[in-house]
Amino acid sequence: MRRLNQDICKASSEFNLKYLLIISLLTPTFPPKKSFMQTIPAIDLLNGQAVRLHKGSYEEVTVYDKSPLDQAKMFKEAGFDYIHVVDLNGAKEGEFVNLPHIKEIITELRISIQTGGGIRTFEDVEMLLDAGLSKVICSSMAIKNEKDWLRSLEKYPENMILGMDLRNGKIAYSGWLETVEESVDLFLSRMIEHGLQEVLCTDISKDGTLSGPNFELYNSLKRNFPQIRVIASGGVASLDDLRKLNEADIDAVVVGKAYYENRISLKEMAAFNN
16 A cells, blocks of 8 residues: 555655646746836926027927926826936037026926036036936037046045037037047946946937937947946937837937927827837
C-alpha cells in the first residue's frame, strides 16, 4: 500500500510539472510596459497675452487668448498639472514683464510651470525659483554667461533645463541671431559633466510652422545621450506626430500651435500622460 501511494504521488508530481510547462508555453509573454511620453501644453506670453510667434519672429504674432490665467485653467481642467510658459518680453528685453501673470497661474491653480525667456544671471534663476517656478529654462545664458549657468546647474540640477535652439545644426542664441561654433555633441557632453539632466531642444526651422518635428534630430539626441531627459519642441502638427515621438522614446514634448490651431485636442494630448 505504501509503495502504491508513493507511485501515485510520483505520477501526480510529474503530471503537475508537465501541466505547468504546457501552461507556461501557452501563456503569452509581454514586454515591460513602456513609460509614456509627457505632453506639456505651452503658453507664450507677450505683453500679458497668450500668443504664438512664427519661427520666433516678433513681427509675426498671433494672439490666442488675452487672459493667460483663463488659458491655464483650460489646461488644468483637462488634467494637466505641468505647463510650459515662455516670457517673450523677457527674451527680447531682458525684463520679466510677465512674471506677475505666471505667479498668478501658480497660486490660483496650483500647477507646476517650467519657464524661459530673459534669464541672464544666477540671481535671475534664484529669483524665479523663489517665485514658485518648478524649472527654469536657460538658452542664451548658457552661452553668454556660462559661469552663472554652470553655477545654477551645479546648485539646482533638478530644476535646470538647457534650452537648446538649433539652426542648421548649430546652437543659436541671442534671439536666434548668433550661433556657436562648438558642436552640439561636445557642448552637451561638457554640460552633462556639470550635472545637466534635461534639455529642451527646438529646431528653429520647425518652430510655429506645423510642418512636423525634426524626428531625426530627437532620435539622434536620445541615441547619443540616453542619460538625459529630452523634451522635443517645434513643428508638432498632428496626433500622429505625438505617436511617432512616443514610439521613439522621447521623454516629453511641448505642444503649442497645434493645439491653438485645433490640430490636436487637449484630450488627445492628455492621453499620453496616463
